[in-house]
Amino acid sequence: MCGIAGFIGKSPPTRSDAEDTLAMMRQRGPDGLGLFQDDVGANRVMLLHSRLAIIDLQTRSNQPFIDDGCVLIFNGEIYNYVEVRDELKALGQTFRTDSDTEVILRAYRQWGEGLVDRLQGMWAFALLDSRAGKLTLSRDPFGEKPLYCMETPDGLFFGSEIKFIKQLSARTPAIRHEKVHRFLAHGYRDVFKKKDSFFEGINPLPAASIVTLTGGDMPEPRIYWTPHFNPQPMSEGEAIEGVRDRLFDAVKIRLRADVPIALTLSGGIDSNVVAGIAVHHFQQNLHTFSMLESREDYDERQFIAAAVRGLGAPHRERPVQSRGFLERLGRMAHHYEAPVLSVGMFLEGFLTETVSAEGFKLAINGNGSDEIFAGYYDHYLYWLAGLHGTAEFEPEVARWRESMGKYVRNPLFKDPMRFVDTPDERRHLHHNAPDIDSVMHLPSADPFEEEDFCDDLLRKRMLNELTRESVPATLFCGDLNWMYHSIENRTAYLDRSLISFLLTVPSNLLIREGYSKYLLRKAAEGYVPDEILFSRQKFGFNAPITSLLNREDPDVIDFMMMDSPVFDLVRRDKVEAMMRPDADLAGLDNFLFCVASAKMFYATQAGW
Structure with a gap:
C-alpha cells in the first residue's frame, strides 16, 4: 500500500514541484520515497512513489522498482502473489525479492496486458516499458485503489490523490459545482455514476481497466472484467459449499502480511465472519476495534461483546461523540478534497484514529458483503x-x-x-x-x-450497488480514511473468484428461512456465535446525525449558517429550521450531514 503519482508528455514538472509532491505523498507511505525520470522517445516520463511496507519490508522492494527495462510504481496488494510467483518460476522467471511488486513486473514481462486477468488483489499501477516506449496504467476490478488522471497541453498527470496532481502540475482546477449539487440532492449513491471527480478536468481511471500510453494523450481504457449474472442449476448445498470454499480462500490470501493485523468489528455478521474464519480456521492473531453508539436503535454493544468473547482477541472500543465533530470533519474534507459522503464513512474515519494510535499499519474490514450476498432491507x-x-x-x-x-x-x-x-x-x-x-x-x-x-x-440492483453506487463510495472514503493514518485497508469480500461464483447462484438461494445473506450465514456456521450469525437485526458503523452535530452548540450553529456556495444550491431557511434543537429530523438525518459535509468541503478549498 502506497502513494503513486506521475507524468508523461512534452513539458515535465519542475524538480521542485516533484519534490514537493513527494513530501505530500509521505502520508500514504512513510517507509520510503522514490523518484524516476527519463526521456522515452519524444516524451518525458516522471514516476513518484511513497511506500507503506507490508510485504517484504526490506529496501530491496522499494519503488520505483526498476528491472529488465521496466519501471514500476504500484499502490495496493496482490494477494495471490505467492501462487503467481510460483507459476512464473515454473516458466523460467527468476526473482530477487519476496515482494508482490516484483511479481507484477515479471507477470507483465510474461503475459503483457494479460497480467491483470491473473491477479487477485487491489491495485493502481503505472508500468513504464522503456524498450517499447510505452506507459501502462491499470486499476483493480472493483476500484479499491484510486488513480486520477488530468490531461493538459503539457501532458498527462496522474496520482493516487487529487492533491498530488494539483501539486505536480502546479494547477488548481475549479470545483465541479454540479457534482456537489448531485451529492446534496441524491446522496452518496449518485457520486460515482459519472466518471468524474469534484474538480474540473480531473477524472478517475475506471475500475477494472487498463490503458497504454505512448504520449500525453489518454486513449480509451480497456475494461478487462465486467460482472455478469449467469445463474446455473445448483442445489442449496452446492451453493453453500461453493461460497465456503471461495470465502475461505479470499480470507486466507488477505491475511498475508509481514506486519500485525487489525480488524474493524461491528455487531453484524460481515466483519464477524471474516474475524471468525481468520481466528478459528487460520489461527490468525488479530486485534479488533469497534465504534459504539449508545442510542437504543443503533446500540450493538451486546453483539460486539459476544463477538469479542468468541474471538478471544485483544479488543478496543471508541464511543461516538459530538465533541470535535467540526474539526474532524474539516480534516477529513481537506484530506478527501471532496465532501465526506455519509455518517457511516465519517465514523470509519473516526475509528481509524484509534487503530493508528495502537500502531497498526494493516486493517481488514467486512465491507461489500451486503451487495454480493443480498443484505439490505x-x-x-x-x-x-x-x-x-x-x-x-x-x-x-x-x-x-x-x-x-x-x-x-x-x-x-x-x-x-x-x-x-x-x-x-x-x-x-x-x-x-x-x-x-x-x-x-x-x-x-x-x-x-x-x-x-x-x-x-x-440482481440488477445488487450489481448497480457493487459497481456504480454504494461500494465505489465506500471504497473512496475507505482509502482516504485509512491512508490518512498510513494504514492499509483490505476488503475481504471484494474477491473476484467469490463474486464470479455468486453470480452463478440462482437468486432464490440468496434469502431462505427468513434470513437475508443466507449463504454467508450457512457458510460461516461454527466460526461465529449463533446469536450474531442468526440475528435478524442489521448492524454496521452508524449513528444519528444528532450524536455528532450538536444543534445547541453556538460554534456548530454559526458554521452551519455561515455564507457558503452551498446556499446557492440549498435553501438557507430550510437548513436554519433543521438546526433548531427541537426540529424533527425524521428522514432528514443524512441530508443535514451532507449539507455540513459539503459546506466543509467548500470551506477547505482556497478562495471560499
Missing part, C-alpha cells in the same frame, strides 16, 4: 417480488413479517408488495430526503439512473 422485498405469482409468495411474506420485516424503519419498506406493485420504485435510493426539491433552489439534478445489467430485479 430492500433486497428482501426485491426478492419477494421475484416470487410473486408462485405458491411460495404468501408463505415467504409471512416469514418476512416475522423476521426482517420487524426491524424495518423506512416506511417504504414496510409493504411487502412494494416492488410487486411498483418495480421501478427508487425513491429510497436517490433522494437524500423524502421531499428533497422543497429544500433545494434547483430541481434535484438528474433523474435516478441504473445500469440494466439483467432482467432479475434483485
Whole structure:
C-alpha cells in the first residue's frame, strides 16, 4: 500500500514541484520515497512513489522498482502473489525479492496486458516499458485503489490523490459545482455514476481497466472484467459449499502480511465472519476495534461483546461523540478534497484514529458483503417480488413479517408488495430526503439512473450497488480514511473468484428461512456465535446525525449558517429550521450531514 503519482508528455514538472509532491505523498507511505525520470522517445516520463511496507519490508522492494527495462510504481496488494510467483518460476522467471511488486513486473514481462486477468488483489499501477516506449496504467476490478488522471497541453498527470496532481502540475482546477449539487440532492449513491471527480478536468481511471500510453494523450481504457449474472442449476448445498470454499480462500490470501493485523468489528455478521474464519480456521492473531453508539436503535454493544468473547482477541472500543465533530470533519474534507459522503464513512474515519494510535499499519474490514450476498432491507422485498405469482409468495411474506420485516424503519419498506406493485420504485435510493426539491433552489439534478445489467430485479440492483453506487463510495472514503493514518485497508469480500461464483447462484438461494445473506450465514456456521450469525437485526458503523452535530452548540450553529456556495444550491431557511434543537429530523438525518459535509468541503478549498 502506497502513494503513486506521475507524468508523461512534452513539458515535465519542475524538480521542485516533484519534490514537493513527494513530501505530500509521505502520508500514504512513510517507509520510503522514490523518484524516476527519463526521456522515452519524444516524451518525458516522471514516476513518484511513497511506500507503506507490508510485504517484504526490506529496501530491496522499494519503488520505483526498476528491472529488465521496466519501471514500476504500484499502490495496493496482490494477494495471490505467492501462487503467481510460483507459476512464473515454473516458466523460467527468476526473482530477487519476496515482494508482490516484483511479481507484477515479471507477470507483465510474461503475459503483457494479460497480467491483470491473473491477479487477485487491489491495485493502481503505472508500468513504464522503456524498450517499447510505452506507459501502462491499470486499476483493480472493483476500484479499491484510486488513480486520477488530468490531461493538459503539457501532458498527462496522474496520482493516487487529487492533491498530488494539483501539486505536480502546479494547477488548481475549479470545483465541479454540479457534482456537489448531485451529492446534496441524491446522496452518496449518485457520486460515482459519472466518471468524474469534484474538480474540473480531473477524472478517475475506471475500475477494472487498463490503458497504454505512448504520449500525453489518454486513449480509451480497456475494461478487462465486467460482472455478469449467469445463474446455473445448483442445489442449496452446492451453493453453500461453493461460497465456503471461495470465502475461505479470499480470507486466507488477505491475511498475508509481514506486519500485525487489525480488524474493524461491528455487531453484524460481515466483519464477524471474516474475524471468525481468520481466528478459528487460520489461527490468525488479530486485534479488533469497534465504534459504539449508545442510542437504543443503533446500540450493538451486546453483539460486539459476544463477538469479542468468541474471538478471544485483544479488543478496543471508541464511543461516538459530538465533541470535535467540526474539526474532524474539516480534516477529513481537506484530506478527501471532496465532501465526506455519509455518517457511516465519517465514523470509519473516526475509528481509524484509534487503530493508528495502537500502531497498526494493516486493517481488514467486512465491507461489500451486503451487495454480493443480498443484505439490505430492500433486497428482501426485491426478492419477494421475484416470487410473486408462485405458491411460495404468501408463505415467504409471512416469514418476512416475522423476521426482517420487524426491524424495518423506512416506511417504504414496510409493504411487502412494494416492488410487486411498483418495480421501478427508487425513491429510497436517490433522494437524500423524502421531499428533497422543497429544500433545494434547483430541481434535484438528474433523474435516478441504473445500469440494466439483467432482467432479475434483485440482481440488477445488487450489481448497480457493487459497481456504480454504494461500494465505489465506500471504497473512496475507505482509502482516504485509512491512508490518512498510513494504514492499509483490505476488503475481504471484494474477491473476484467469490463474486464470479455468486453470480452463478440462482437468486432464490440468496434469502431462505427468513434470513437475508443466507449463504454467508450457512457458510460461516461454527466460526461465529449463533446469536450474531442468526440475528435478524442489521448492524454496521452508524449513528444519528444528532450524536455528532450538536444543534445547541453556538460554534456548530454559526458554521452551519455561515455564507457558503452551498446556499446557492440549498435553501438557507430550510437548513436554519433543521438546526433548531427541537426540529424533527425524521428522514432528514443524512441530508443535514451532507449539507455540513459539503459546506466543509467548500470551506477547505482556497478562495471560499
